[in-house]
Amino acid sequence: MKSLGVAMGLAAQVRDWVRDREPELLAELGAWVAQPSVSRTGEGMDEAAAHGVELLRRSGLTPEVVRTGGWPALVGTAPGPPDAPHVLIYGHYDVQPAGPLHEWLSPPFEPDFRDGRVYGRGTGDNKGQHLAQLLGLRALREITGGLPCRVTVLLDGEEEIGSPHLAEVVRQVDGPDLVVWSDGPVHESGRASVVLGVRGIITFELRVRGANSVLHSGNWGGVAPNPAWRLVQVLAGMRDVRGNVLVDGFADDVVPLSPGERAALAVLPVDVPGVLGGLGLSGMEPPADLGFSERLAGPTFSINSLTCEDDGEHRTVVPNVAVAKCDVRLVGGQRADAVLTAIRAHLTRHAPDVELVPGGAMNPSRTLPETRWTGAVLRGAADGLGEEPLLLPALGGSLPIAAFTDELGVPCYGVPFANVDERNHAPNENLVLEWFRRGIVAAATVQRAIAEEGR
Incomplete structure (x- = not known):
């Protein structure tokens, strides 16, 4: 009980610290959002790296710009007490392009504080x-007067383009005991959460070609092979009506959920009829026997779009090319290269005429609830956020956290500080300021709880 009292005392002190400095802290947030950092186009990236270095320095960290084959990573380090745990904090300073400007209620790189939120690209x-x-x-x-843990902060400059150089940066970092990251929204119920993993992803296209030009369906229908029919038949041979993926080796390496993961999934609040009705x-x-949350912890095979490359026209023709854009979401145990190899082998055996065009890939990351640091992160997050967080075994989406679990072999914990309706990647991206304030407090109390666990 003594350590919990100390942590609660710290939370109150940090809340006072935030309240007393709120105007300058919000000004700092606004200035950071106002700096464009679009990795896809390069807009503002050099200036953003310099800005990020100064943020690291002002937070008492020794900054370093780590050059890569793309945009640099920013690394800040600070020593802690002897034998204290080493915590790596991950985030990214690059953002998505603004998107359709006419859909923004305020300019995307001119932060607008209104109605308890700040609007702008990169806010959440x-x-x-x-x-x-x-x-x-x-x-x-x-x-x-100091930090309770040894700390390394790594700000990725390429997360929005798939973090192609993150693994090489991670290999240069002195190995931490655990990684803490804050990204994505809190649980869809609005409750605070601690996230233990993320699904990986593979994107690819399947292309089927027919004649060397589009053909009149009256003159050539029934004579010329139709690539659209061929494509849908191939897709139907890759997943059946019960949802089973029919690609040999697709799920062979999936590691079953642990008892702790199943217990965490079982208590997640979700109004299934309400969600679906909305x-x-x-x-x-x-399949019908899977629960809502359990589905987000399993692998998937999705068709994102089907087209005959007809520029949106719908003519009575036999198309000459058909394309399916697909993604596969991966879970613990699966490897992106192995699953892509299985898909390629399936096509070689059953549809050698179908062209596979690989896209991006990212491995999944998994940390078990039974891991040593889980309790400390949960306690620290509860102290700082003022509520018991839900424990999420995995996000449905994908983040490059596998760069840490794969390269360093350490547990990784997500503590999101963004509202459910943050509209990340969309016009009018925003951050609820109360989550920002609570996040500052939780960042401090999580560090203290980890230090106490490490004693």
Whole structure:
């Protein structure tokens, strides 16, 4: 009980620290959002790297710009007490392009504070969230005179383009005991959460070609092979009506959920009829015996789009090319290269005329609830956020966290500080300021809880 009292005392102190400095902290957030950092186009990236280095320095970290074959990573380090745990905090300073400007209610790189939120590209994804982590470190220094853990902060400059060089940066970092990251929204119920893993992803196209030009369907229908029919038949041979993926080797390496993961999934709150009704749906994908949350912890094979490359025209023709854009979401045990190899082998055996065009790939990351540091992260997050967080075994989406679990072999914990309706990647991206304030406090109390666990 003594350590919990100390942690609760720290939370109150950091809340006071945030309240007393709120105008300057919000100004710092606004200035960071106002700096464009679009990795896909390069807009503002050099200036953003310099800005990020200064943020690391102001938070008491020794900054370093790590050059890669693409945009640089920013690394800040700070020593802690002897034998204290080493915590790596991950975030990313690059953002998505603005998208359709006419859909923004305020310019995307002119942060607009209104109605308890700040609007602008990067507010939630990810500048506001990793800034909360940095400010939590700054608060610890000013309140206690130092940090309870040894800390490394790594800000990725390429997350929005798949983090192609993150693994090589991670290999240069002195190995931590665990990784903490803040990205994505809290649980869809609005509850705080601690996330233990993320699904991986493979994207690819399947292309079927027919004649050397589009043909009149009256003159050539029944004579010329139709690539669209061929494509849908091939797809139907890759997943059956019950939802089973028919690609040999697709799920052979999936590691079954642990008892702790199953227990965490079982208590997640979800109003299935309400969620489906809000989407205009009456039921979920097969198979029928899987729960809502359990589905987000398993592998999937999705068709994203089907087209005959007809520029949106619908003529009475036999098309000459048909394309399916697909993605596969991966879970613990699966490897992107192995699953892609299985898909390629399936096509070689059953549809050698179908062209496979690989896209991006990212491995999944998995940390078990039974891991040593889980309890400490949960306690620290509860102290700082003011509520018991839900434990999420895995996000449905994908983040490059496998760069840490694969390269370093350490557990990774997500503590999101963004609202459910943050609209990341969309116009009018925003961050609820109360989550930003609470995130600063939680960043500090999680560090303290980890230090206590490490004693």
